Structures are given as structure tokens and as C-alpha cells.
Amino acid sequence: MYKVKVYVTLRESVLDPQGKAVTNSLNALNYKEVTDVRIGKYMELKIEKSERDIDEVINEICSKLLANPVIEDYRYEVEESVAQ
Amino acid sequence: MKFAVIVFPGSNCDIDMYHAIKDELGEEVEYVWHDTDSLEGYDGILLPGGFSYGDYLRSGAIARFSKVMKEVIKAAEAGKPVLGVCNGFQILLEAGLLPGAMRRNESLSFICKPVHLKVANNQTMFSAEYQEGQSISIPVAHGEGNYYCDAETLASLKANNQIVFTYEQNPNGSLEDIAGIINEKGNVLGMMPHPERAVDTLLGSADGLQIFQSIVKTWREAHVVKA
Numbered sequence: 001m002y003k004v005k006v007y008v009t010l011r012e013s014v015l016d017p018q019g020k021a022v023t024n025s026l027n028a029l030n031y032k033e034v035t036d037v038r039i040g041k042y043m044e045l046k047i048e049k050s051e052r053d054i055d056e057v058i059n060e061i062c063s064k065l066l067a068n069p070v071i072e073d074y075r076y077e078v079e080e081s082v083a084q
Numbered sequence: 085m086k087f088a089v090i091v092f093p094g095s096n097c098d099i100d101m102y103h104a105i106k107d108e109l110g111e112e113v114e115y116v117w118h119d120t121d122s123l124e125g126y127d128g129i130l131l132p133g134g135f136s137y138g139d140y141l142r143s144g145a146i147a148r149f150s151k152v153m154k155e156v157i158k159a160a161e162a163g164k165p166v167l168g169v170c171n172g173f174q175i176l177l178e179a180g181l182l183p184g185a186m187r188r189n190e191s192l193s194f195i196c197k198p199v200h201l202k203v204a205n206n207q208t209m210f211s212a213e214y215q216e217g218q219s220i221s222i223p224v225a226h227g228e229g230n231y232y233c234d235a236e237t238l239a240s241l242k243a244n245n246q247i248v249f250t251y252e253q254n255p256n257g258s259l260e261d262i263a264g265i266i267n268e269k270g271n272v273l274g275m276m277p278h279p280e281r282a283v284d285t286l287l288g289s290a291d292g293l294q295i296f297q298s299i300v301k302t303w304r305e306a307h308v309v310k311a
Contacts, residue, residue: 010187013234014187014232015187015190015257017187017188017189017190017191017192017230017257018188018192021192041141065141065145065146065149066141068142068145068178068185070177070183070184070185070232070233070234071185071187071232
């Protein structure tokens, strides 16, 4: 069993209105050193081992459903865990 | 002409859409549940607004994989008119039937109000009953209507005249004031404003009715044998 952590964020080229509002709010709280905030999604998947390459499976899942490649990027981490 | 209003779990403008077609336009219409595996017998497909699947993950992301969407794609490929309004537009984007994607409104607020649109292209089966450049009043109601596409896609939208409606005063930050776009073939239209809520002057505006009238007129010209 794999435990997979997926992070989905808006692409660098796409303006993130939520992130911008949070940046402004942090600046207003006097955290002037904060220059940018990007808000994204974090997902945890449990995936059973199969004959298929785990990276291939995750990339397929991410590009098909978890992220919209038009506006979003994704990255992931794979942890191997003991099946329970 | 017979229309299908596709109903997803979470659709909430399906009844308005049905009413617009049946009572205001005077054409045949049926509700079609999202797990249907055939759209045979329908001449036009309508994807209504709402919050399909609770807008989980992204608006339209899950609805796009429902059973009926395979049939909607088939209908689009066969050249049937397909209209997606609001969440329906978002589903068409997720399904790849139209290019681009929606971001959250620039203001981060849900916007619900009548807006003025400009008819940017009246040479389509959805807008033929309008004058080019005409100003029309149709309400919007969305939190994610901030249209985005890359520069290359925008150039091709412009080159092919695919921008059908633009906002006169941009409410949501949408790229180039885009309110509605059509596919290259000209039979799939997506728009954020709700024409089905603007079909009776008693309720503020009847400017949306011409969209449905345009579809019917174009369909009749193609399908009704002339004497």
C-alpha cells in the first residue's frame, strides 16, 4: 500500500485572487516580509500496489481529475506503508 | 424541436431552463438524469447551472465524468446544439468541449446581479436573433466565472470569432471581458450569464429568450423541408 500526498496549486502564470487577498491581509498585520501567498489543495491518497508503475498511475490520476492542467500544477510525494 | 435539460446531483437551474423552453419558447423539453446512456431523439442539449457534485474538487470536474457526458460529447461531435450555462459552462470547459478554465472571481465574492452583455458575434446558431454589438441584460450568479486561457488559445478564439458575449462592465476579472464562447465548429456555446432567467419582462428582462429562439430558427432552417 502506498500513501501518496498530492499538492495542487494554481500555475505561476495564473493570478491567484485568494492568495493575493491573504498576502494583503498578512501585510496589514504588519508581516511586511510576506511578498506572496499561493493557495492550493492538499490531498492524501491510499493506493494499493499493482503491476502498474506507481508514478504512472499518479500522473494519470492527477492530469485526468485531481488537477486541471489549464490553470493548475501538481506535485506529489509517495510513501510506502505497510498494508493494514 | 426537442430539448434535453441534463440534471446532475446539485443542478439548481434545471427547472428555470425547462420553464424557459416549455413555457416561453414553446418547444418540447425533457429532464434527463446524469446517468442516462443515450441522448437519442433530442435535437438540442442544455446543461443548466447549479453546483453539480457540490463543486467538489473544482466546479464541473466530477460532473464531467458522469455517464451522460459521453453522450453529450457524441451529440456535440454530431453537430447538435449544446448550450452550457454557468455550471454547465464550467462542465463544458472541464470536458474539453470548450477551451480554457474558470478561476474564482477576482473579488472572491459570489456575484448575483443583472449585467449588460455585448453581443460580440451574432453569426452563430445561438446569437443569430441579436444584432451585432447589441447590448442585452442577463443576470449572472457565480463565484467562479473568471475565465482564463493562455495567450495562444485567446489568439485562436479571436481569430475564429469564438467570443460570442462580452461583459460591458467586467464583474469577475474574466480575461478580455469574456462572458461566453463557442467552439470552433459553432455548435457548443458556454456562457456564465443565465439566459433562462431572462425570458420574461415581468422578471426584469426577456433578453435571454433570443438565444433559444436563435437555436430553434437555425435548427428549423436546417431540418424542416421547404415546400
